[in-house]
Amino acid sequence: YFGEKQSYVVTLSADLYGFDAERLENIGIMDAVRSLSVYVIAALAVGFAAALIAVFPRSRWMARRFFRSAYRHRVAYLMLAPSIILILVFQYYNVFQAFWYAFTDWSLATKTMREVNFIGFDNFVKMFTEGYFLLGTKNLVIMIISSFLKLLTVPLLLAEVVFAMKTKTGDSSRRRYWFRLLLVVPMVVPGVVSTLMWKNIYDPNIGALNSLLDVMNLSHLKHSWLGDERTALWSIIFMGFPFVNSFAFLVYYGGLINIPTELFEAAKVDGSNAFWNFTHIHLPLITPQLKMLIVTTFISAVQDYGGVYLLTGGGPGTATYVPGLELYYAATKFGQYGYACAMGLVMFVVILMGSLINMKMKTQELG
Numbered sequence: 001y002f003g004e005k006q007s008y009v010v011t012l013s014a015d016l017y018g019f020d021a022e023r024l025e026n027i028g029i030m031d032a033v034r035s036l037s038v039y040v041i042a043a044l045a046v047g048f049a050a051a052l053i054a055v056f057p058r059s060r061w062m063a064r065r066f067f068r069s070a071y072r073h074r075v076a077y078l079m080l081a082p083s084i085i086l087i088l089v090f091q092y093y094n095v096f097q098a099f100w101y102a103f104t105d106w107s108l109a110t111k112t113m114r115e116v117n118f119i120g121f122d123n124f125v126k127m128f129t130e131g132y133f134l135l136g137t138k139n140l141v142i143m144i145i146s147s148f149l150k151l152l153t154v155p156l157l158l159a160e161v162v163f164a165m166k167t168k169t170g171d172s173s174r175r176r177y178w179f180r181l182l183l184v185v186p187m188v189v190p191g192v193v194s195t196l197m198w199k200n201i202y203d204p205n206i207g208a209l210n211s212l213l214d215v216m217n218l219s220h221l222k223h224s225w226l227g228d229e230r231t232a233l234w235s236i237i238f239m240g241f242p243f244v245n246s247f248a249f250l251v252y253y254g255g256l257i258n259i260p261t262e263l264f265e266a267a268k269v270d271g272s273n274a275f276w277n278f279t280h281i282h283l284p285l286i287t288p289q290l291k292m293l294i295v296t297t298f299i300s301a302v303q304d305y306g307g308v309y310l311l312t313g314g315g316p317g318t319a320t321y322v323p324g325l326e327l328y329y330a331a332t333k334f335g336q337y338g339y340a341c342a343m344g345l346v347m348f349v350v351i352l353m354g355s356l357i358n359m360k361m362k363t364q365e366l367g
Contacts, residue, residue, distance in 0.1 A: 102342040108335025123342035133343060136321040139233055144301045150243040151297050158183060158244065159252035187246040195310045198239045202226050226312050229319040236311055236320055248293050255286035295358040299351050323347060
């Protein structure tokens, strides 16, 4: 059993995986490149941190303050260490791995991870020349703009209406309480359930929308809403009508009720009206909440592809295709893992830029 049969199994494995001399040499080169890249990235990170500390006096002060605080609370940090290590291993390690694989040809055809080849920026070139990534970017921009419009209209208007009830009837108003409850209840409905409900509404045969058109004697307007390239994208955008975003409503309302009442009393003495209060008191004082909602909406719009996947799968054709869906298909249907990591890296940079712009604006306000 440990003689010829064992050597036969080894020979069979070698034939199966094709471990010829050229491939073994390539594996050795890749091991060396990966090891070297780890040291290079670590050296760059340390050098960047050292440069920040050396160039910016505030960075030196913050570094000294951090180490002093860490030493002073060393027991607490030691107790947190296991959780931090687990987070680094099971979350951040995978993120950093994706950075590496974005520059490789890792795919379903790769027999072992040691055979992954470094291909430089080929995945990124493919992304902007051959794939559907750019085709979906146009649709994504339209969906982001529409998300902003929906965010800045209905939830803000509803928050203003409920807040006006508060100013007229007092804090104990039962009407205000029931309106808040009515507007927040939709949060408990899972997003997948809501999407599938709208898919049934748009159904060309038994959907509620076409049935409503029949009742209104508008049968000539009946349509395959998700099956036509001219209407598919706009049908997805219209999903969720009347666009009562419960989370945005709560954020707006929370900002409004925290406005000092003295401001309204002073404005009332000056003879202000509701529109003047909205433009000169409400909007300026809820600007932080507004910026936060814009950033979170932008991030979720860039990342989200679930609704498109459930409703149309990106079709018909590429009418509703988005970059997130291209990433999903590349990783799950076509096994192009390196290409998917490259798309994820680009989307990460786009989201990071939006977050940094928001942080910069907040810093300027505090300054």
